[in-house]
Amino acid sequence: MSDIINSLETGDAISNSADQQKLADFELHMSPHYEAIRRACIGKTRNEALGEELAQTVIMKAFKYWHTYQDQGKGPMSWINKIIQNAYYSQSTVEGKHNKNRVTVNADPNDDWQDDFIQNNAVESQLGASAESIVISQLDNEEILAAIQSIDPVFRAVALLNIIDGWKYKEIAEFTGIPANTVGTQVHRARGLLSSALRQKAIEYGIDPDSRKKKKK
Amino acid sequence: MSNMSCHEAKRKVYEYLGEELDEKAKQEVDGHLSSCSRCTEEFDLERTISEMVISSSPRLMQSSDFYNRISNSLRSEIE
Numbered sequence: 001m002s003d004i005i006n007s008l009e010t011g012d013a014i015s016n017s018a019d020q021q022k023l024a025d026f027e028l029h030m031s032p033h034y035e036a037i038r039r040a041c042i043g044k045t046r047n048e049a050l051g052e053e054l055a056q057t058v059i060m061k062a063f064k065y066w067h068t069y070q071d072q073g074k075g076p077m078s079w080i081n082k083i084i085q086n087a088y089y090s091q092s093t094v095e096g097k098h099n100k101n102r103v104t105v106n107a108d109p110n111d112d113w114q115d116d117f118i119q120n121n122a123v124e125s126q127l128g129a130s131a132e133s134i135v136i137s138q139l140d141n142e143e144i145l146a147a148i149q150s151i152d153p154v155f156r157a158v159a160l161l162n163i164i165d166g167w168k169y170k171e172i173a174e175f176t177g178i179p180a181n182t183v184g185t186q187v188h189r190a191r192g193l194l195s196s197a198l199r200q201k202a203i204e205y206g207i208d209p210d211s212r213k214k215k216k217k
Numbered sequence: 218m219s220n221m222s223c224h225e226a227k228r229k230v231y232e233y234l235g236e237e238l239d240e241k242a243k244q245e246v247d248g249h250l251s252s253c254s255r256c257t258e259e260f261d262l263e264r265t266i267s268e269m270v271i272s273s274s275p276r277l278m279q280s281s282d283f284y285n286r287i288s289n290s291l292r293s294e295i296e
Contacts, residue, residue, distance in 0.1 A: 019295035026291070031284075035274075038283055052283055059287050063294065129258035133265045144273040145280060162235055163267050164274050169237055184232070191231050195266055 026066050029076060034059065036165045037080060042157035043176030044088055051157065057087045081175050135202035147197040151190050158183060159190030221249040226256045230263050 037058055042051030061083050062069075062076075069079055148156060158176070161167045162183075169187065173180040226249045232238045233246050250257045278284055 016295070023291055023295055027288075034284055034287055035278055038281075055283070056287060056290065060290060060294065063291055129255070129262040133258070133262040136262070136269060137265050139269065141273045141276040144269050145276055148270060148273065148277065149280075160270070160277075163270050164277075168235070184237070187235070188231055191263075191266075194270070195263060198266055198269075199262075 022066060023063075026063050029071075030059070030062060033075075033077060033080065036077070036161060036167070037084070039157040039161045039165070040081075040172075040175040041084060041088075042154060043161065043172065043178060044084060046154050048153040048157075054084070054088060054091060057091065058083050061087060084175060132199050132202040135205055136198050139198065139201060143201060144198070147194055147201070150197055151193050155186050155190040155193075158186045159194070162187045163191070221245050223249075223253060223256050226250070226253070227259060230260055233260065234264060234267060 034055075038052060038055040041055035041058065042048050045051045045054055058080065062080060065083075069076060148160075151159070158172060158178070161172050161175075162169070167175075169180045169183040172178070172183045172187075176183070178186070226246055229238060229242065229246055233243065238246065250260060
């Protein structure tokens, strides 16, 4: 009897060890992409909460089927995109909630976002870009973070895929289903707003970077 | 010498920085920047902002509990 128990315990230990190994391997390859997956799913659902829910589903499915992933030298994101598309359509078919809760973002390809950019940067003449650049480069992470988080979550997700993850408009379009020209619109809007917020902060602090410290006291 | 105006150059700043422009458009912007210090400063400023956003990435990740939720879900999956 004790031999059977020992044998079962040994089997459990081996199984547990294999699971741990699988998890370690999965996290090694996938955890650097968690944020990009989250952002792509927010872009896909046009809703932050639904996007995070979808991203969690996608990552759990990826873990479940990790043994089927074959690295062909391009990394896991093309494989992940298939999981995103399948999970999105499964969830929206079963629950019918994606369309209902989807936020409508301005998708008018004729919308002149570029003029928005020019307007957003109307602050430029107050200090001069060079001086603003110096002040902005000395802002701390919390101030940068506040500016980023002031942007609409869907625009933010799409823009950060472009800025942080380095995705091209076409690539973002493939993952999110947003037309590439609309991706361009959203990236411009978000980057313009971010730029405007940080430039405003620079003006607030003035050219002298030390004035920032004084004002924070 | 580029015929591009400052207004046109500024409209292309994000495509330029994100390497979305085709070679011809990129050369036009480069041509303008080589003769316009004001636009060069504007482009440098936008580049600085991009670098600041990239450097804030770890803090951005910490500000959300998404990573922890995923980590916990994966661990409960193998328990």
